[in-house]
Amino acid sequence: MAENGVHNTPEEPGLRDAPPGFDMPGLSALPTVRIDHAEPVCFAELLQSGFRLAVPDTCTVEAFLRRAMNLSEDYVSTRVQTVFLDGLAVDDLGAAQVRPGSRLALSAALPGLVGATMRRSGPLASLRQGVTHAPEHDAPQSGPFLAEVRLFNRIGEDLAARMLGLGVYVRAGKFLEFLRSRPEQFWENLRSLTVETTVETAMGTDAGSHGGPTTLHRQDLVRDLWTDEESLRLTLAGSQPETGA
Amino acid sequence: MDTILRIDVGAKGGPKAVTQPVGPYAGLGGRAMTSTVVCTEVPPDCHPLGPENKLVIAPGLMSGSAASTSGRLSVGCKSPLTGGIKEANSGGTGAQALGRLGYAAVILEGERPKGDDWYKVVISKDGVSIVKDNSLRMLPNYDLVERIKAEHGDQVTVISIGTAGEMRMANSTIAVTDVEMRPTRHAGRGGVGAVMGSKGIKCIVVDPEGTTIRHPANPEAFKAANKAFVEGLKRHGVTGQGLPAYGTNVLTNILCEAGGYPTYNFKEGRFPDADKISGETQAQIEIARGGLATHGCHRGCAIQCSGTFVDKDGNFVTKQPEYETVWAHGGNCGISDLDAIARMDFLDDTYGLDTIEMGVTIGVAMEAGVIPFGDAAGAIRLVQETGQGTPLGRILGAGAAATAKCYGLERAPVVKNQAMPAYDPRAVKGIGVTYATTPMGADHTAGYAVATNILKVGGFVDPLQPGGQAELSRNLQVATAALDATGFCLFVAFAILDQADTFQAMVDTINAMYNLSMTADDVVALGQDILTKERAFNTKAGFGPAQDRLPRYFSRESLPPHNVVFDVPEKELDSVFAF
Numbered sequence: 001m002a003e004n005g006v007h008n009t010p011e012e013p014g015l016r017d018a019p020p021g022f023d024m025p026g027l028s029a030l031p032t033v034r035i036d037h038a039e040p041v042c043f044a045e046l047l048q049s050g051f052r053l054a055v056p057d058t059c060t061v062e063a064f065l066r067r068a069m070n071l072s073e074d075y076v077s078t079r080v081q082t083v084f085l086d087g088l089a090v091d092d093l094g095a096a097q098v099r100p101g102s103r104l105a106l107s108a109a110l111p112g113l114v115g116a117t118m119r120r121s122g123p124l125a126s127l128r129q130g131v132t133h134a135p136e137h138d139a140p141q142s143g144p145f146l147a148e149v150r151l152f153n154r155i156g157e158d159l160a161a162r163m164l165g166l167g168v169y170v171r172a173g174k175f176l177e178f179l180r181s182r183p184e185q186f187w188e189n190l191r192s193l194t195v196e197t198t199v200e201t202a203m204g205t206d207a208g209s210h211g212g213p214t215t216l217h218r219q220d221l222v223r224d225l226w227t228d229e230e231s232l233r234l235t236l237a238g239s240q241p242e243t244g245a
Numbered sequence: 246m247d248t249i250l251r252i253d254v255g256a257k258g259g260p261k262a263v264t265q266p267v268g269p270y271a272g273l274g275g276r277a278m279t280s281t282v283v284c285t286e287v288p289p290d291c292h293p294l295g296p297e298n299k300l301v302i303a304p305g306l307m308s309g310s311a312a313s314t315s316g317r318l319s320v321g322c323k324s325p326l327t328g329g330i331k332e333a334n335s336g337g338t339g340a341q342a343l344g345r346l347g348y349a350a351v352i353l354e355g356e357r358p359k360g361d362d363w364y365k366v367v368i369s370k371d372g373v374s375i376v377k378d379n380s381l382r383m384l385p386n387y388d389l390v391e392r393i394k395a396e397h398g399d400q401v402t403v404i405s406i407g408t409a410g411e412m413r414m415a416n417s418t419i420a421v422t423d424v425e426m427r428p429t430r431h432a433g434r435g436g437v438g439a440v441m442g443s444k445g446i447k448c449i450v451v452d453p454e455g456t457t458i459r460h461p462a463n464p465e466a467f468k469a470a471n472k473a474f475v476e477g478l479k480r481h482g483v484t485g486q487g488l489p490a491y492g493t494n495v496l497t498n499i500l501c502e503a504g505g506y507p508t509y510n511f512k513e514g515r516f517p518d519a520d521k522i523s524g525e526t527q528a529q530i531e532i533a534r535g536g537l538a539t540h541g542c543h544r545g546c547a548i549q550c551s552g553t554f555v556d557k558d559g560n561f562v563t564k565q566p567e568y569e570t571v572w573a574h575g576g577n578c579g580i581s582d583l584d585a586i587a588r589m590d591f592l593d594d595t596y597g598l599d600t601i602e603m604g605v606t607i608g609v610a611m612e613a614g615v616i617p618f619g620d621a622a623g624a625i626r627l628v629q630e631t632g633q634g635t636p637l638g639r640i641l642g643a644g645a646a647a648t649a650k651c652y653g654l655e656r657a658p659v660v661k662n663q664a665m666p667a668y669d670p671r672a673v674k675g676i677g678v679t680y681a682t683t684p685m686g687a688d689h690t691a692g693y694a695v696a697t698n699i700l701k702v703g704g705f706v707d708p709l710q711p712g713g714q715a716e717l718s719r720n721l722q723v724a725t726a727a728l729d730a731t732g733f734c735l736f737v738a739f740a741i742l743d744q745a746d747t748f749q750a751m752v753d754t755i756n757a758m759y760n761l762s763m764t765a766d767d768v769v770a771l772g773q774d775i776l777t778k779e780r781a782f783n784t785k786a787g788f789g790p791a792q793d794r795l796p797r798y799f800s801r802e803s804l805p806p807h808n809v810v811f812d813v814p815e816k817e818l819d820s821v822f823a824f
């Protein structure tokens with residue numbers, strides 16, 4: 001396994017039906033922000049407050065981690081020690097379903113009695129009966145949707161670049177707040193932020209019909225670029241995820 | 246560590262120090278020592294601020310040796326906050342310094358003479374001196390330490406009370422200086438500072454100069470066991486990576502996710518601005534500003550969960566605030582400004598206030614309408630009023646329960662009058678069992694050690710079976726009490742939970758230090774013995790099953806987002822101490 005948890009063998013059977021970077025039809029009209037940064041790990045701080053990832057269909061947490069996030073089995077079993085689905089601690093990743101409206105949070109092992117209590121199938125799991133996810137099976141299929149994901153501590157650091165590479169959706173308000181609170185060092189390491197706006201026409205999508213990619217500068221942040229609730233697609237410069245199922 | 250230092254503050258002509266052999270207390274350290282002395286020598290029905298109460302300061306069994314992460318100091322007495330027995334635990338350099346000087350305990354006892362004189366105790370290899378020094382009166386801890394530094398240099402430890410302890414507030418700590426000689430570490434809970442204040446002792450200066458590290462009985466075995474122990478701590482994900490990188494505040498995000506993060510005085514279980522005050526954000530701010538995200542509270546800590554918080558210009562503000570502090574002054578009060586929280590952490594440290602009790606008290610005051618939730622400047626002002634002893638500050642300094650009483654509120658999140666820490670017992674019910682039943686009052690550290698299944702106390706507990714919370718809480722409390730006796734930091738518990746070889750290495754270190762052949766069973770017996778004594782003290786002090794309960798509203802008012810209540814049956818609570 002690669003140190004950052006990414007599969008070394010993306011062609012492994014079972015992964016091709018949901019290629020990493022799956023993107024939902026209908027979302028291509030959203031502005032895409034391409035990030036070229038020397039240290040993409042610093043976006044982990046943004047990813048802790050939640051982002052959305054496109055999924056082709058309802059699936060187990062295990063399938064979500066392995067396919068939608070493209071994490072290796074080893075990484076999931078050793079590093080992803082604490083998993084919450086809709087605010088409930090998950091013990092069995094194969095018996096919890098990610099469905100439309102789901103909120104998933106991933107963390108490494110945590111300190112403290114409560115940290116240990118929250119751990120997957122840890123010896124203290126019975127101390128959290130009130131907030132344990134009940135195993136479930138056979139959720140009805142839903143078609144493509146956006147699942148909300150939060151990455152905490154080491155997991156965020158490990159996977160920040162990876163998730164941006166896949167393309168994540170965030171609220172514009174959160175993203176701008178994140179940019180506005182960045183220290184000097186962040187800007188020194190930022191090579192470029194470009195915004196692509198795509199319009200959907202009767203003939204299909206038309207990238208850059210508003211005049212092509214525009215570069216976002218630090219001084220632009222004082223302006224009202226988007227409304228807070230608007231969604232943006234964030235990705236790394238150079239990433240070209242596939243569109244459609 | 247074969248000597249006990251007794252300071253009789255009521256002796257004719259002023260406080261007198263007497264050293265005596267450890268005698269019947271031989272082999273005891275940390276909480277085992279403090280609780281045994283309190284149970285033996287303090288009448289349970291005495292007033293906590295009266296002459297019959299005693300303050301016992303004891304390094305852990307391993308403190309002062311080369312054993313890794315073993316510098317914890319226990320402070321025991323009858324608590325002015327709870328009215329029961331108290332052991333408050335602190336990091337810093339005090340335990341190592343006292344251990345190296347050979348003291349198994351320092352006991353402050355007797356009746357303070359009439360008047361308002363304050364004394365400084367100086368302990369060194371040359372003996373003990375006690376000096377009247379009224380110029381120290383009402384000095385906050387940071388100012389006090391600067392004065393001591395000018396006189397005694399920067400290689401000593403200062404164990405002191407701030408203004409809160411002098412005013413004998415039920416919320417008052419005993420501060421212990423860290424490796425930078427800052428008063429950042431505190432025996433925080435239960436108002437132990439007030440007991441030191443009631444004895445008229447402002448500070449104890451411990452000078453270890455000229456002493457050496459304590460030598461193990463079996464050096465070769467000790468070296469090997471300690472090496473394996475450190476290797477185990479470094480190898481584990483929590484002690485080797487999570488804690489050093491983010492500190493304890495790494496818990497903010499996950500407790501919010503679980504809906505168990507008490508918000509707005511325990512009304513909700515999720516704080517919407519958690520990401521602004523999380524450990525992840527805090528670590529980034531510390532690093533970007535040139536502070537430190539990884540730092541030890543004493544030399545020889547292999548985990549280093551602490552750090553240094555600096556302001557935007559790089560000036561020291563306080564040590565890295567702990568999870569409980571960030572929660573108490575942050576989410577619990579609807580405050581999401583880390584700079585304001587760090588400022589309150591500093592004020593708590595310098596006045597000698599417990600951050601949990603203070604934050605929960607401010608939450609109660611906010612509910613009472615004294616200031617609105619989210620008012621960071623107002624919250625800072627309330628801490629200042631407390632430290633300065635204004636009329637409002639005197640009420641707040643009496644703790645969350647007293648403040649709720651003064652303002653006519655039911656909603657005081659306390660057990661045995663002590664404020665609950667940062668985990669809502671409705672969401673994490675097993676913690677609620679420990680809050681309710683520990684002899685210490687609502688305390689998250691009471692059931693902290695997580696060596697349950699390794700110790701096999703009460704058999705292996707299947708984690709996924711319902712029930713068993715009382716059993717687990719009992720086992721955890723037993724293991725914690727034992728660990729508190731050793732001087733090892735409770736954070737080693739994670740490595741010893743997951744890695745049987747690390748647990749064995751820890752036991753081997755103790756055995757090699759004392760030439761013992763202790764087994765896991767002996768560790769369990771030690772923990773049970775401590776708890777049995779503490780429970781007996783509390784029973785004689787008037788505690789019964791009615792005090793082993795959470796406030797009723799935790800069973801009545803549900804907690805969003807999961808809308809859960811605390812519903813562990815009373816029968817189960819009463820079965821916790823069935824050993």
Ligand code: SF4
Pocket residue numbers: 314316336337540541542543546547548549550551734735736
């Ligand atoms: S882990 Fe933290 S609290 Fe424990 S001894 Fe080390 S620095 Fe102190």
